[in-house]
Amino acid sequence: MSSLSSAAPRIETSSKGQVRAAARKPLARSGPAVAAGASWLALALITVQWPDLGDWGRGPELAVGAGALGAFLILAGLFGGLWKDGAARLRRLTPWLLALGVVFSVWQATTAKWGWLPQPFFPPPHAILEVFTDDWAKLLQSVWASVKLELLGFLVGASTGFVTGVLLGWSRTFGYWVHPIMRLIGPLPAIAWLPIAFYAFPSSWSASIFLIGLTTGFPVAVLTWSGVAGVNTAYYDVARTLGASRWFLVFKVAIPAALPHVFVGLFMGLGASFAILVTAEMMGVKAGLGFYLQWAQGWAAYANMYAALLVMSLMCTGFVTLLFKIRDRVLSYQKADLKW
Amino acid sequence: MVRAARLATVGAPGADLDIRDVSHSFAFEGAPLPVLDHIQLKVERGEFVALLGPSGCGKSTLLRLVAGLEPPSEGEIEVEGKPILGPDPSRVVVFQDPTLFPWRNVWDNVALGLEAQGLLRSRHGRIDETLRLVGLTGFAKAYPHQLSGGMAQRVALARALVNDPDMLILDEPLGKLDSLTRLTMQGEIVNLWRGAGFTTLLVTHDIEEALLMATRIIVLSERPAVIKADIRIDKLYPRHRGDPDLVAKRQEILGLLGFEAAW
Numbered sequence: 001m002s003s004l005s006s007a008a009p010r011i012e013t014s015s016k017g018q019v020r021a022a023a024r025k026p027l028a029r030s031g032p033a034v035a036a037g038a039s040w041l042a043l044a045l046i047t048v049q050w051p052d053l054g055d056w057g058r059g060p061e062l063a064v065g066a067g068a069l070g071a072f073l074i075l076a077g078l079f080g081g082l083w084k085d086g087a088a089r090l091r092r093l094t095p096w097l098l099a100l101g102v103v104f105s106v107w108q109a110t111t112a113k114w115g116w117l118p119q120p121f122f123p124p125p126h127a128i129l130e131v132f133t134d135d136w137a138k139l140l141q142s143v144w145a146s147v148k149l150e151l152l153g154f155l156v157g158a159s160t161g162f163v164t165g166v167l168l169g170w171s172r173t174f175g176y177w178v179h180p181i182m183r184l185i186g187p188l189p190a191i192a193w194l195p196i197a198f199y200a201f202p203s204s205w206s207a208s209i210f211l212i213g214l215t216t217g218f219p220v221a222v223l224t225w226s227g228v229a230g231v232n233t234a235y236y237d238v239a240r241t242l243g244a245s246r247w248f249l250v251f252k253v254a255i256p257a258a259l260p261h262v263f264v265g266l267f268m269g270l271g272a273s274f275a276i277l278v279t280a281e282m283m284g285v286k287a288g289l290g291f292y293l294q295w296a297q298g299w300a301a302y303a304n305m306y307a308a309l310l311v312m313s314l315m316c317t318g319f320v321t322l323l324f325k326i327r328d329r330v331l332s333y334q335k336a337d338l339k340w
Numbered sequence: 341m342v343r344a345a346r347l348a349t350v351g352a353p354g355a356d357l358d359i360r361d362v363s364h365s366f367a368f369e370g371a372p373l374p375v376l377d378h379i380q381l382k383v384e385r386g387e388f389v390a391l392l393g394p395s396g397c398g399k400s401t402l403l404r405l406v407a408g409l410e411p412p413s414e415g416e417i418e419v420e421g422k423p424i425l426g427p428d429p430s431r432v433v434v435f436q437d438p439t440l441f442p443w444r445n446v447w448d449n450v451a452l453g454l455e456a457q458g459l460l461r462s463r464h465g466r467i468d469e470t471l472r473l474v475g476l477t478g479f480a481k482a483y484p485h486q487l488s489g490g491m492a493q494r495v496a497l498a499r500a501l502v503n504d505p506d507m508l509i510l511d512e513p514l515g516k517l518d519s520l521t522r523l524t525m526q527g528e529i530v531n532l533w534r535g536a537g538f539t540t541l542l543v544t545h546d547i548e549e550a551l552l553m554a555t556r557i558i559v560l561s562e563r564p565a566v567i568k569a570d571i572r573i574d575k576l577y578p579r580h581r582g583d584p585d586l587v588a589k590r591q592e593i594l595g596l597l598g599f600e601a602a603w
Binding site: 232234235237238239240241242243244245248252253256257259331333334 | 407408409426427428429431432433435437439441442443444445452453455456457483485499500503509
């Protein structure tokens, strides 16, 4: 009896709640998108309607871009129901778009308009945009030079480190000779080699390959080694009773079992190598984003520095993302414990 | 037992084993720790021999020696009249842990032996056949972390059987399984052995398991192990655990292991 009497009102409230939720839904859904759109429209208005204190590049273009994005977001918020999948994807981005619109507007107002932040150290957004529109060829060239140097140095270091690690884990004689050398040299920051390397190698470019390789190689060697040394001995027993040769034990047991460790080493090596890349480019190599940064500083071109920094972080994060993609593919049998 | 004897005379798969005066010791804190003490054991082709003893008595060590994973400190072990020089795929081991390679799926794990011996191309079909034999047909693409304990041990069994061994060495293969899976797999292993006729050595500390599966039970003492008794079980399969002969044998073995007061 009590269950019946309590059941009836519950139905009523739930239907009322549903009606209310249904009425609230469109607003809740379009609200964030409309707000984000408004923030970008505000940026557009601030940029063109409010006169600049100084002379900075691509104001009108920035305003057009921000205005177009703002208008799109507002329209998407209002008519998102027409394309459900797209709206769902956009909805995940709207909080970030709103935050960015607000930050850019404040940035624009405090630099170009009020001049609160000291110039020329804090250029407004449209000055940085100008770097991308007017100096893109040089930036692109620099990115390409950096990518080439980094990739080559990393591959040389990673493969040397990997082979060293496997041999350390497998051969006693190799370990006897190489382990002390590695313990002595490995922890030394590769930067310390810089003066000698630039003098000993035929070009600063080849010296940088060596330094990036050294930085990458050390963690890769140590982790590959510990991976190989830590392989469950039962795996070897199983393989041996099934007729495995020495070759099979190395390539089909030890190395695959050690791969999760190897990827940790690659990740550490990659992170450390970025520091060497930028330093080498600033100190000697006459190309790349590090060189671009140095050059921009020489001209007090602060907008160019910010632009180069942004491109550099995109490049580095791109490398790390690529490494994780490869890892996820190679170690697909594992439940991933570390996400990027 | 009748069947095993017949197989031996026909010269079907299976290998005989002759353990002659084998002693073994490990280095433990600088001093030798004797594990096996003058073990003498002859096993005929196609026999199913259970090695039963208290834990830590050295029965697993004896299996490692027969598998060729280690040489004995003293004495000789011969298979078919030839001394054991190292591991060989004609004598495969199933360990207590399935030790499947986590980076290989079920099919590739079973293929391991054939791949290591360079036989993968010529005996490719054996893998699916063996997976069917152990009841894992639909799981060829699964990875070890997706398998239950019983399924993983079935894969380990398939990985051994795919090599058509003359001798199957089982080192407490059911020790970590739940009791129901254990009962099922005891029957399955006996059926596989009866079907293929290989010689089987089973290490276990479960008296009932030995009584239900083996044609012969070797009772070992505590470390350093000596053979305390060699008991023949001439019973047809499938055996019943309530069988009065088996119950009597169980009592006898318990007595040998020093548990006569227990039941």
